[in-house]
Amino acid sequence: MNDPYRNNVYHQGAGDRYTTYGGDQDGYGYQGDNPPQEEDAASDATEGQDEDDQMYEGEYQGIPHPDEIKTAQRAARVAARAKAKKQPEGPEEESLAEQYENIIEDCGHGRFQWTLFVVTGLALMADGVECFVVSFALPSAEKDMCLSNANKGMLGLIVYVGMLLGALVWGGLADKVGRRRSLINALAINCIFAFLSSFAQGYGSFLFLRLLSGFGIGGSVPIVYSYFSEFLSMEKRGEHLSWLCMFWMMGGMYASLTAWGIVPHYGWGFSMGSEMQLHSWRVFVFVCALPAIAALTGLMFMPESPRFLLENAKHDEAWMILKQVHDTNWRAKGEPERVFTVSQIKTPVQEDEFIEIQSSTGTAFQRWMVRNMTVVKQVMKNILMLVSPDLRLTSLFMAIVWFTMAFSYYGLSVWFPDMIKYLQYEEYESKVKVFHHERVEHFTFNFTLANQIHKEGEYVDDKFTNMELKSVKFEDSLFEDCYFEDIKSTETFFENCTIKSTIFYNTDLWEEKFINCRLENTSFLHSKTGCHLNFQEENDILIYLVSFLGSLAVLPGNIISALFMDKIGRINIIGGSMLISAGCTFFLFMSFSQAAIIAWQCLFCGVSVAAWNGIQVITVELYPASKRATAFGVLNAICKLAAILSSSIFAAFVGITKIIPILLAFSSLVCGGLLALKLPETREKVLL
Numbered sequence: 001m002n003d004p005y006r007n008n009v010y011h012q013g014a015g016d017r018y019t020t021y022g023g024d025q026d027g028y029g030y031q032g033d034n035p036p037q038e039e040d041a042a043s044d045a046t047e048g049q050d051e052d053d054q055m056y057e058g059e060y061q062g063i064p065h066p067d068e069i070k071t072a073q074r075a076a077r078v079a080a081r082a083k084a085k086k087q088p089e090g091p092e093e094e095s096l097a098e099q100y101e102n103i104i105e106d107c108g109h110g111r112f113q114w115t116l117f118v119v120t121g122l123a124l125m126a127d128g129v130e131c132f133v134v135s136f137a138l139p140s141a142e143k144d145m146c147l148s149n150a151n152k153g154m155l156g157l158i159v160y161v162g163m164l165l166g167a168l169v170w171g172g173l174a175d176k177v178g179r180r181r182s183l184i185n186a187l188a189i190n191c192i193f194a195f196l197s198s199f200a201q202g203y204g205s206f207l208f209l210r211l212l213s214g215f216g217i218g219g220s221v222p223i224v225y226s227y228f229s230e231f232l233s234m235e236k237r238g239e240h241l242s243w244l245c246m247f248w249m250m251g252g253m254y255a256s257l258t259a260w261g262i263v264p265h266y267g268w269g270f271s272m273g274s275e276m277q278l279h280s281w282r283v284f285v286f287v288c289a290l291p292a293i294a295a296l297t298g299l300m301f302m303p304e305s306p307r308f309l310l311e312n313a314k315h316d317e318a319w320m321i322l323k324q325v326h327d328t329n330w331r332a333k334g335e336p337e338r339v340f341t342v343s344q345i346k347t348p349v350q351e352d353e354f355i356e357i358q359s360s361t362g363t364a365f366q367r368w369m370v371r372n373m374t375v376v377k378q379v380m381k382n383i384l385m386l387v388s389p390d391l392r393l394t395s396l397f398m399a400i401v402w403f404t405m406a407f408s409y410y411g412l413s414v415w416f417p418d419m420i421k422y423l424q425y426e427e428y429e430s431k432v433k434v435f436h437h438e439r440v441e442h443f444t445f446n447f448t449l450a451n452q453i454h455k456e457g458e459y460v461d462d463k464f465t466n467m468e469l470k471s472v473k474f475e476d477s478l479f480e481d482c483y484f485e486d487i488k489s490t491e492t493f494f495e496n497c498t499i500k501s502t503i504f505y506n507t508d509l510w511e512e513k514f515i516n517c518r519l520e521n522t523s524f525l526h527s528k529t530g531c532h533l534n535f536q537e538e539n540d541i542l543i544y545l546v547s548f549l550g551s552l553a554v555l556p557g558n559i560i561s562a563l564f565m566d567k568i569g570r571i572n573i574i575g576g577s578m579l580i581s582a583g584c585t586f587f588l589f590m591s592f593s594q595a596a597i598i599a600w601q602c603l604f605c606g607v608s609v610a611a612w613n614g615i616q617v618i619t620v621e622l623y624p625a626s627k628r629a630t631a632f633g634v635l636n637a638i639c640k641l642a643a644i645l646s647s648s649i650f651a652a653f654v655g656i657t658k659i660i661p662i663l664l665a666f667s668s669l670v671c672g673g674l675l676a677l678k679l680p681e682t683r684e685k686v687l688l
Helices: 067-084 091-107 113-147 149-174 178-199 204-217 220-229 236-243 246-262 280-287 289-298 306-311 315-332 363-387 392-430 540-551 553-568 570-590 594-622 630-654 659-676
Strands: 017-019 269-272 275-278 346-348 433-436 439-441 449-455 458-460 463-475 478-480 483-490 493-494 498-500 503-507 517-518 524-526
Touching: 091 306, 091 315, 091 346, 113 149, 113 204, 113 220, 113 236, 113 246, 113 280, 113 289, 113 315, 113 478, 149 204, 149 220, 149 363, 149 458, 149 630, 178 220, 178 289, 178 433, 220 236, 220 517, 220 594, 220 630, 236 246, 236 553, 246 392, 246 540, 246 553, 275 280, 280 483, 280 524, 306 315, 306 346, 306 498, 346 659, 363 392, 363 630, 392 540, 392 630, 458 524, 503 659, 540 553, 540 594, 553 570, 570 594, 570 659, 594 630, 594 659, 630 659
Parallel strands: 433 449, 439 458, 449 463, 458 478, 463 483, 463 493, 478 498, 483 503, 498 517, 503 524
Antiparallel strands: 017 346, 269 275
């Protein structure tokens, strides 16, 4: 019986490491719509032209022809590799890398790469947005969900937990089922659960949905860089991968601007029934999913990575995609007559034995289980190969550099806004007004009281109506025959007070706000319930401004790193950026105002982004194609682990001391920067 899966079964070969696809010994010449021509035939594009007209116009000036330059460069690369005795891969696999590099060079850099640049950039932008969503929505979300401080902390970290798991899973799958397919699935999961989380009413459901949303977007970074890099030639790779990093900055700016414009209007919203309240922060959560939706839509029109297809012995599909890239670029450049002349591409023999149950011996579910378990085993095997003898030292160094950079960056990213909030709180507390022994009778309070302490006062036959109490405290005071109606309060307490014959009608003053108070003949009628009623009317827009400026400050560093990535090398960019960033952290000792902290934050972000760009570029270039996304996923997961640890540690010292956070960031950056200088330079290496 014919087995529909039999063609997908690969066994480890015992002969040549590569299989050459071709019709005869010289290989079959795929020409697509361009049939072979006779020796004396002329194309339509050149008909009627003399050979002298086709002569390269720079020949008389002694300028080499571009094709001659490419040939010389390729010969130089082959000679350099022939002298290198410590290559991690065998010579035949290197020849595949060299051949693929030559094909990508012939395809040119043009419309196709720029289109893919925008699509993958939107996916990277979605990752940047995800890092800010919860922190911007939290001040309003906590009012709807009655969140304690512990719950707020967990909600802030749960996104990083999801991204950590997503980086591991999607990075591994991208090397086994495809870059494009994995990225589409990851973004689809992010879009679905980000949308659902905007409607979640309870804390538990919102927490779970944001975890799944983070799990989806966690695959974007490792897949995007692996995917895009495999369409770039060696001379374009460093620069254009660095330009791609700018989309992460754009994600932070997008989140800051939309939060600034939407979240502070907390009172805006609508209801869907009596149970579902949709306030402005939920609209913000939904709007933040738009970059992922746009990237997902664009990916529907993009092809799979041909390098991945070649690694999986799908020669014909890879050839067709490379031809598409070639034709798209040269047509856009006004040279449609250029023909894709590649006739054969070497593909590696599959090392993994794919186990399949024939249709006659198992159910559809059994075949599905075996197929997926096989993929899981292959992914785990790929992860374990990262610590094999030939990659062990590289993986260790890269893991340390990723961890130290992420530990300092994400730790300070939390520390900066928290310190600003703390300084605002101290400034607010310093302006508190204290009233002693005041006696007020037969008076109506119908205006806002803010940042006040009333000690040992007496309030007799007074009315408190249609007013807000912000950071107000009554200590050792007497309230007799008073009437409270339509009160909104935040950080307001009554301590050691005596309250007699008083009515509280339609207020949010409940028992927790009366500390050691004596209540006599006091009534609470139609009390307001729900944490959203205990609020400050406006959110602090300075926090959005700080995040926006921090993201905008990345722009100069991005431009500089992109322009110099191929000139001074990845290693110098990483090491130099981390060491300069370490120096910047010492200026934080001199930060005693909000303006100073904002200035040093912008400086730190602008300098450190060059290291991030270099780290991501070199991660792509150090690992072979069959392990590239897996390695990137593991290292990105280590990055998210560092973010979880540093966010908790740095936040714990806010208001206590700034010496420990600064020293932790400094030592982390110095260690990572010095170790980065020991990594191998990859700017003149083809993708393995």
